[in-house]
Amino acid sequence: MSKAFTKESDADEDDDGADGGLPPLPAGSKNYMTPQGYARLRDELLNLMDEERPKVVEAVHWAAKNGDRSENGDYLYGKKRLREIDRRIRFLTMRLEVAEVTDPSVHHGNDQVFFGATVEYADPAGEEHSVTILGIDEAQSQHAQVSWISPIARALLKAREGDVVKLVTPRGAQEIEVLSVRYPAPGVVGSAE
Known part of the structure; x- marks a missing residue:
């Protein structure tokens, strides 16, 4: 059979999702x-x-x-x-x-949440959680890392220790309390875990 009449399914499937499955960057960011x-x-x-x-x-x-x-x-x-x-x-x-x-260690000792912070927070039930806010291409949820564009990161960014912020989820809005904010020390290789 002539190749003209066969479907190039492999090529069609491979060209879809050229972004590697990661979310696109927000426009203008x-x-x-x-x-x-x-x-x-x-x-x-x-x-x-x-x-x-x-x-x-x-x-x-x-x-x-x-x-x-x-x-x-x-x-x-x-x-x-x-x-x-x-x-x-x-x-x-x-x-x-x-x-x-962006080097998060420049904020070492700061109690305000910026990119690269590891934030401990309490949900409405009083349960404590910890997340590190990283880039879209580097955040790994299995390591409690979230992208800076995620809802939790957007709610936490610019907050300070002790602040209560509103987190909007599919189940509705809830208030979470920022318990602590940490950054890696300058000159230390690795994340703020």
């Missing part, structure tokens, strides 16, 4: 990022370009020599993986180009 987050994304980009992509290109080249490409699993998987790598490289390059690196 900066891509705030900590120095550690920037370094981590830059290391990932360099690893993809210098190590992983050349290995996959070599595997695809080898597989292409083995005959019928339409039934060659190594070739088909390799081409798909190469598209994934190229998409991630484009995404990382774009995000790093517009990154606004």
Whole structure:
């Protein structure tokens, strides 16, 4: 059958979601990022370009020599993986180009919530929670990190220790109390955890 009549499903699916599944930056805002987050994304980009992509290109080249490409699993998987790598490289390059690196340690000792703060707060039931406010591309919820554009971060930003702020959730608005605010010490590598 002619390729003109077949659906290129892999290419169609791979081109969707070129952002890597991360939320887009709000219009007109900066891509705030900590120095550690920037370094981590830059290391990932360099690893993809210098190590992983050349290995996959070599595997695809080898597989292409083995005959019928339409039934060659190594070739088909390799081409798909190469598209994934190229998409991630484009995404990382774009995000790093517009990154606004902000060092939260400049606020060390401050009791007001800014980007990079680790905030302990109490919900209406009195249960205590802790979150670190980071950039969109570096926040990991499994580590109690939230993006600065998340509802909890927006409610907490600019608040001070002891303040009660309103958090709007799908279940309605609730008041939360800021218990403490911490920042990493200047010169300390790592987050404010």
